[in-house]
Amino acid sequence: MIRAIIVDDEPINISNLRALLMRHCEGIDVVATATGADEAREHIIELKPDVVFLDIEMPGKNGFDLLRSLNDTDFDVVFVTAYDTYGIMAIKFSALDYLLKPINITELKNTVNRIEQSVNTRKQNSRLNNLLNLLDRKSPDESQKIALPTQKETYLVPVKDIVRCESSNNYTTFYLTNGAEHLISKPLYEYDELLSPYGFIRCHQSHLVNKAHVASILNEDSGYLVMNYISQKIPISRQRKSTIKSLFKI
Incomplete structure (x- = not known):
């Protein structure tokens, strides 16, 4: 089973995604949920998930702040968000998975299939670092990867x-x-x-x-x-x- 954590400041969004995963994605086990970055950080360090379904826009620290706070990002990240602006462009640039709200079931299934393939061949650390470097830049830089x-x-x-x-x-x-x-x-x-x-x-x-x-x-x-x-x-x-x-x- 793939161990997952869901992070979203709206409990209803957590419940909806959890229900969709239980109904349509048998290989996913949701081991914890969190409504804020600090709580999520504790769960990630303690439980060492295979994947984190992560909202971007949250009060206080957002999803990117959470990732920056972690020394080890040895897990897949799927951004689940309605934030369809520069953040999504950066995610695409880094070839990371994302789901736009409201969640499409077919897209969710395709994402879970990619996670299953990725668990044994980790490329996520360098891609997450690339994402965070890109987000920190104020203007295009040709040295960007x-x-x-x-x-x-x-x-x-x-x-x-x-x-x-x-x-x-x-x-x-x-x-x-x-x-x-x-x-x-x-x-x-x-x-x-x-x-x-x-x-x-x-x-x-x-x-x-x-x-x-x-x-x-x-x-x-x-x-x-x-x-x-x-x-x-x-x-x-x-x-x-x-x-x-x-x-x-x-």
Whole structure:
């Protein structure tokens, strides 16, 4: 059984989630609940759970404050929240699980399945640290790392080392400065939203490029971006041609 703790300042939310887990997720055993960060911290230290279902917005110390207060985060975290702003962007950036209230049962089941897979192959510590570092920054920083979860391993890659991203249906391939390629089972639009503050440009429906790694612009057809490190030219769609020109002040 996977040992779980639920943390939420609203007892009704705790009861609802607990009931959903009991009804739909047989492999989860809720060993404790807490309505505040300090109480949750005591339970986590004492009971050493496999997963914590954690609300973000709570009076006093919030969910992120709780995580910062722990010396050891050797457990999975699923954020359960209605906080659909920068916090969720940071969580996505770190490839951590979250559930938006009201909880969708299918999404809950999928999350529990991922937890079961993760228990024996812990990648959570570095991903949580990445999340907290990101939240502490006031502005985009290219040294920030993004978590790229492949089928076999989750890679933490500095944003500055990403040359470009290319979509294929619901998959995205990341091309890095060292020649590595990582295939991720997420659509390109999710990374467009995450990476645009770091200077990435959607030059085509299927292509997202790091402006810092553009070597030149070819005037053939509707135009192409030639990238450093990769001897490929990336097409510019006709709809985005004027936007690209204005970005490079052409």
